[in-house]
Amino acid sequence: MSLGAIDELRAGFEQPFWALGRDVASDGRTVVVSWPSVPVELVRAAGLAPIFARGRNAPTPTAHGVLEPDLFPNRLRQLVDAGLTGRLAGVAAVVLPRSSDPDYKCFLYLRELARLGTAAELPPVLLFDLLHADSPDARAYNADRARSLYADLASLAGQPRGDDELRGAVASANRARTAARRVQALRAGAPRLSGVDALPSLGAFLQLEPERYAALADAAADSLAHRAPLEAPRVLVAGEPVDGAALHAAIEAEGAVVVAELSPFGACGTETDIDSSGDPFAALAAHYERVIDARLPVGALMQRLDAALVSADAVVISLPPDDASFGWDYPRYRELLARHAVPHAVVHGDPAGSLTPSDRGRIQSLLDDARARREAARVY
């Protein structure tokens, strides 16, 4: 059952974005989102289904003409390519959170391309702007943005929706989160599943209907619990958050197991529940404001790193050419990792592509180092 469940979870994670444009009728109930800083509960409560733009190892010739090189991550190039080639023509809306400069600029670009007539077939393109300041003004601003997005989506879906639908969506998502945490727990200590299986199993939370997700994730967790632990150096993936398992696959091909990633598509997406007993918009905004993205304050990011290090023997820091933010944290990473005596390597290739030879070399040396340390720890 576990393999079947994981395969279904993987399909629920990997396929939806690439299937857009094939069936215009079903696309009409979907909202394409560029980063998980947009509350999936809002989208679902509005009567729509979220699908996330994702990077992959495929060229984007149409986007190439409008996106300056090395500034936009793979997932956004795929999104713009899909938008310019008409694959998003049937979807209800595209929502870009202000989770990074590239996401925000992508919002402005798409709007402008539509205005200029270059992207005639685009659906409405919406922005979702969450601020990170720890102040009552910022919290009120964020709750207001969530309320406004809900109203926009509900009106696009053509059905008035209220707070009760939203609370219901939060409760279902929390049930799905509980199941996701069971999967993540199996990666801690002696890991029982690989990163290549874990990331899609966790990321599917964002796209699958919550009850279906919870059933699949529970089934996967039930059978994985009896598996023998995987014996290999345990790696944490940090830096610019990954949106897929390609880097995990490359690391694991070198004989490691990826046990966590600082990414809302993986271990960090479902850590905590949302309490919607008060104002659900304020609760959603407060929750999603903590999602890892390029604007999350560095102190909060370092706390996440610190917590995730518990079960890692080594850290791979991904700083691809489009990164404008996470590279600044490198001195802090270095210091924290030195304090925990955890070795690290920095890789610079596109995490959605294949490893460059020099990145592979760095990962191999890192894993040699991690193995030697594990060995030494066993001896003494």
Added chain:
Amino acid sequence: MSTKQFESTLAAAAFQKQWFGELRRRVFDERRPYALIQADVPFELFDLTDIPAVSNQWWSSIVAAKRQAPAFLSAMAADGIPGPLCRYCSLGLATTRYPKAGDAPWGGLPTPRLLCARLTCDCIHRVFSLWADAFGAELYEIEHPAASELPPKWWELTRHRWRELIEPHRLDFVAGSLERLIEKLESIGERRLDRAALRERLERVNRQEEIFDAARKLIASAPVTPVRMTEQIANVMATQWVRGTDWAIAHAQHFHDELRARRLGRRRVCENEKARLMWVGAGLWHDTDFYSAFEKSHGAVFVWSMYLAFGPDAYIRYGLDDPLAALASRTATFNEFLHNPPWAAEWTVAQALEHRIDAALVLHPKSMKPSAMGRFFIERALERAGIPVLRVEADVVDALAWDPAAARKAVAAFLEERVLE
């Protein structure tokens, strides 16, 4: 370095050096606080609470002009901070974090009481928090809510209809942020902010920008260019950092009057002006001679950069009954004006037409990712308006990433093939 044609340019340079010397004296001898701030933070609030403010971008440009940037930036690279990250806003950090790597101008930055930045680009929070750590000083951040509606022809709205430029929820939030900033500054300085004085200061900023507007019109309508772009920038920069003060207004007037006299006297930058160029982007601070390099050889003169034109279009606000809201409307829209589609492209084309521009050089800043965005829109809009574009890849402060000879050769070829045919 090309000789200065304007007396006001020399006066501006002397003023800045003296101003910085005075700041150091105040900080070291009198133990008075000063603030280190991003260029888009409203200086007026600092000045009115008697906390002098140094602009990060100004400091970067001075370090780069003194050719010290490569040494500090190399130290930063050696510390593991990736090369493609933004260098303009972080060069100052490098002078503090790696003090021994180079020779910081004029004795270097003293420790500020406060660092203050608006969180426009993703990197600002990171750069400024590292910088605050390096100084052991407090960081005050101002959140930047993002624009989702950008009405056309922004420069026609800024002066009188500025409330229409920005969505009400953003205007309220930014005005509230400025209120918090004022409380902070009042707690540091010894002076409370007088709202009437703020209004008066904004009126004086208007006055200064009106003078620059008149200067811009003199340049745009002159049959041949009377002032080098680099001298426009030097005069504008020196005044902008102390805008609305007596010195700034007097200096703006000095520059304007000198310009008018030169125009009346038919004095020109270049005897043989054949092509009028515009520079789109921040200045190449490490190679300002680049901007006069094509005068003799091709009769090509840089007529326009954003620095002079931006002041009148972006800063002037009439209707100052609520001065803080007016200031908030200016503060909140800076990035959009300069970088974002459709605003940046629209404005650049309008300026090109007003200045009878023959060709544009568009900077693709190698390591300023957020401000490198939107460039394709600007280029296309210029080409659509019939203005040939040359893309220039460079870093504005890092001379090591720049090949002056190759760049000059590329511009010469562009002029010969597309502009002067």
